[in-house]
Amino acid sequence: xxxxxxxxxxxxxxxxxxxxxxxxxxxxxxxxxxxxxxxxxxxxxxxxxxxxxxxxxxxxxxxxxxxxxxxxxxxxxxxxxxxxxxxxxxxxxxxxxxxxxxxxxxxxxxxxxxxxxxxxxxxxxxxxxxxxxxxxxxxxxxxxxxxxxxxxxxxxxxxxxxxxxxxxxxxxxxxxxxxxxxxxxxxxxxxxxxxxxxxxxxxxxxxxxxxxxxxxxxxxxxxxxxxxxxxxxxxxxxxxxxxxxxxxxxxxxxxxxxxxxxxxxxxxxxxxxxxxxxxxxxxxxxxxxxxxxxxxxxxxxxxxxxxxxxxxxxxxxxxxxxxxxxxxxxxxxxxxxxxxxxxxx
Numbered sequence: 001x002x003x004x005x006x007x008x009x010x011x012x013x014x015x016x017x018x019x020x021x022x023x024x025x026x027x028x029x030x031x032x033x034x035x036x037x038x039x040x041x042x043x044x045x046x047x048x049x050x051x052x053x054x055x056x057x058x059x060x061x062x063x064x065x066x067x068x069x070x071x072x073x074x075x076x077x078x079x080x081x082x083x084x085x086x087x088x089x090x091x092x093x094x095x096x097x098x099x100x101x102x103x104x105x106x107x108x109x110x111x112x113x114x115x116x117x118x119x120x121x122x123x124x125x126x127x128x129x130x131x132x133x134x135x136x137x138x139x140x141x142x143x144x145x146x147x148x149x150x151x152x153x154x155x156x157x158x159x160x161x162x163x164x165x166x167x168x169x170x171x172x173x174x175x176x177x178x179x180x181x182x183x184x185x186x187x188x189x190x191x192x193x194x195x196x197x198x199x200x201x202x203x204x205x206x207x208x209x210x211x212x213x214x215x216x217x218x219x220x221x222x223x224x225x226x227x228x229x230x231x232x233x234x235x236x237x238x239x240x241x242x243x244x245x246x247x248x249x250x251x252x253x254x255x256x257x258x259x260x261x262x263x264x265x266x267x268x269x270x271x272x273x274x275x276x277x278x279x280x281x282x283x284x285x286x287x288x289x290x291x292x293x294x295x296x297x298x299x300x301x302x303x304x305x306x307x308x309x310x311x312x313x314x315x316x317x318x319x320x321x322x323x324x325x326x327x328x329x330x331x332x333x334x335x336x337x338x339x340x341x342x343x344x345x
Contacts, residue, residue, distance in 0.1 A: 001306040001335045003268075005204075006174075006287060008307075009328035012206035012257060018247035019208070022239050031055075031238040039242040042249050043200075043214060048187040052221035054213040055241045056233040059173045060089050062199035062211040064096035065227050067136060069197060069213075069220050070167040073098035075135035078120055082110045082144045084171060096231065101132045109282055110143035114156050121164050137161045138169040141189070142178040145281075146265075146288030151184065151193050158194030167220070168194055173201035173211075176258035177286035191216035202248045206257045206329050210244035257329035261287040264327035264336055271340035278343070281313055281322055289325040292316065297343055298323065304342050 002008050027033040040053050056062050063085050071077055077093060079086050081104040085093050094100060103120050107113035117137070124131045137157060142148045161168050170190060172178075175198070179189055190198055196217040202210045213228075215221040228234050235241055248254045265287045272278050272291055281290040290311055293301075298321060301308070311324040327336075 001301075001304070001339050003306070003308045003325040003327065003331075003339070005309070005326050006261065006328040007204055009206075009330040011208040012253065012329065014250070014253055015207055015244050015247045018243045019240060022243035027237075027239045029236045029238070030234055031242075033239040033242070035239040035246060036242040039246050042246060043212070046186050046249060047190065047214070047216070048185070049191065049216070050218075052215040052218060052224070054215070054224050054228050055235075055238065055245060056211050056213060056228065057209050057235070057241065059084075059171075059199060059201055059203065059211050060092050061231060061233045062201070062213050063089060063138075063169075063171055064092035065224065065231060065233070066169050066197045066199055066213050067093045067100070067138060068096040068098075068227055069215075069224055070136040070169060071097045071100040072133075072135060073100060074132055075100045076103045076124060076132040077101070078103045078105055078112070078117060078134060078137045078166075080104065080110055080112050080140065080143070081106055083138065083140050084144060084173065085138055096227070100135070103132075103134065109147035110140070110145040111147060111149055111153065112137070112139060112157060114160060117157060118160050121160070126164065134164060134166055136167050136169055138171060140171040140173075142174045142181075142286035142288070145290060146284045146286050147282055148178045148181050148285040151182070151188060154193045154195070162194070167196045167217070170195045170198040172198050173204055174286055175201055176205050176254045177262055180255055180259045180262055181285050196220060202245055202254065204328070205248075205254060205261070207244045207248055210241055210248065212245060258287070260329050261327045261331065264331040264333065265289055267333065268325060268327065268336045268340070271336070272343070275340070275343045277320070279320075287327045290322055291325065292320050292322045293343070294320045301339065301342055306339055306342070
């Protein structure tokens with residue numbers, strides 16, 4: 001009953017097998033190998049257009065490198081106030097960009113509110129030398145509260161961004177979970193909706209350690225090879241990174257893994273709604289649940305060995321606290337049912 005994070009899950013067997021295959025023989029170093037070449041073609045097929053792909057080891061690197069490619073040192077990056085790039089990257093976007101400023105916006109469900117976004121742009125008028133110049137909008141898909149931007153919601157934000165010549169980045173650490181919920185194609189969820197560059201995540205969904213910067217606007221890719229090298233993410237044995245991503249995409253493994261994680265969240269959320277004294281803080285759409293439980297119930301769960309993170313939210317008090325529950329491709333239905341059984345008893 002480990003619901004702490006999808007990072008707590010191991011690697012999918014198919015990905016471990018791909019690593020073993022990549023270990024046979026020798027290969028050209030620094031990304032000039034056959035596996036990395038195939039990955040570029042495979043991701044271009046997935047997204048239905050020619051793209052540039054830069055595999056990296058961490059989501060922090062993918063986000064920071066992407067935003068640095070979009071934003072000058074005097075620029076501003078608009079993000080939600082709960083966004084990972086704001087709260088959990090230890091200043092990496094600011095450092096990689098040479099000092100760009102994060103401009104935080106509110107919005108229900110951890111989604112950037114269009115009116116708030118427009119107001120931020122108005123507060124930093126173009127050409128005023130005393131202000132940072134907004135240069136990018138970053139959207140987290142799925143969000144930090146387990147919600148999912150619809151294509152219409154992304155389109156509305158992109159329209160505002162384009163009015164001020166801003167580029168748009170997507171933090172897709174849990175992109176697969178969002179995609180299976182939306183039921184659309186990867187292309188429809190990204191560049192066709194106006195996304196210029198994205199952090200394509202795999203680690204949370206079955207990879208050992210594999211992310212990628214995926215660039216839809218080729219003009220933005222010209223310096224990324226140098227930025228990645230300078231950041232220490234150009235692996236000499238890049239084939240082991242690319243092999244994970246290639247296996248992740250093969251036979252739609254990434255979507256199957258994400259679909260299972262989402263189904264376990266649906267199973268858990270459905271059961272929680274039947275338990276007296278519980279309160280779901282958001283309607284879960286990907287693989288995260290935020291639920292307020294009575295303090296006595298939390299104690300019983302801990303005593304039974306359940307693992308989760310407290311997630312303080314407005315309204316929490318001595319009588320109850322909010323927990324974050326995250327499912328993964330490894331979450332077993334039996335663990336979900338046992339967790340619910342403890343609560344119902």
